[in-house]
Amino acid sequence: MKLSIISVGNKMPAWVAQGYDEYAKRLPRELCPSLIELPLAPRSKTSNREKIKAQEGTQIIAALSKKAHVIMLDVKGTSLSTEKLATKLENWQMSGIHANIVIGGPDGLSKECLGLADESWSLSALTLPHPLVRVVLIEQLYRAWTITQNHPYHK
Template sequence: MKIRILTIGQKMPSWVITGFEDYFKRIQPFVTTQLIELPMAKRAKNDSKADILKYCQTEGESILNTLKPNELLIALEVGGRELSTEKLAHTMQEWTLAGQDIVLAIGGPDGLSDDVRQAAAWHWSLSKLTLPHPFVRIMLIEQLYRAMSINHNHPYHRA
């Protein structure tokens, strides 16, 4: 199994880069993980709903064009299913046993396009809260690492 994180947005604050890289390094012995930053469509201050829809579509096309055959696409969205860390660990075991490569898609500031939502095998919510887009990267990689630490009997996760 390999995990690719596709995310819209390329210029992250240093605290995001530092937080993400810490967990990214930790997870590599457990599972090959890759972060792919895709460009965010340029936005203006007074965009119309049609403009926002166009931005989402453009960003969605870049996500879908990055997919490889036989990858399972999971869309990260506030309205998706919620998983406990233990359930995520179990799900990741299933992906590993199936040899399934996973793509986790994080949308831009206006979310994911309808095309990405429809292409996704399922939708995952990290929280019912609306989270800052850059923070999602850190929270996601930390939870993936935590789940893998459970699966490998590593002491990081203490229930």
């Protein structure tokens, strides 16, 4: 199995990198995702959000691995329990799937990106700060893995 997290935003605060790294190092080598950081499109007070999403979407599409299973994180996506994520993770491992999980920019994902999704997930009904999404996602992947291993972390 190969797992990649494609994330718009490459100048994250130190706490984001520390949080992400902490959970990534806990994952076994075969599950540790590669993190692909893409730069934010330039923004100003008068920027057109749709153009920004389109620019970032072009970068995302270029970064997607061919034949990968694509999961877009989107506020309108399906909510998963950690247990359901653990089941998905286990199935991916058994099938040797290459999964790309995409975190869009602060303005969300372009229609083109959403149209390429095999799945669309919502991490929360709450609006989360963009940098926090990266940390929440890697922690949930770690937690899901601990469930598959009967590790006490989840309890």
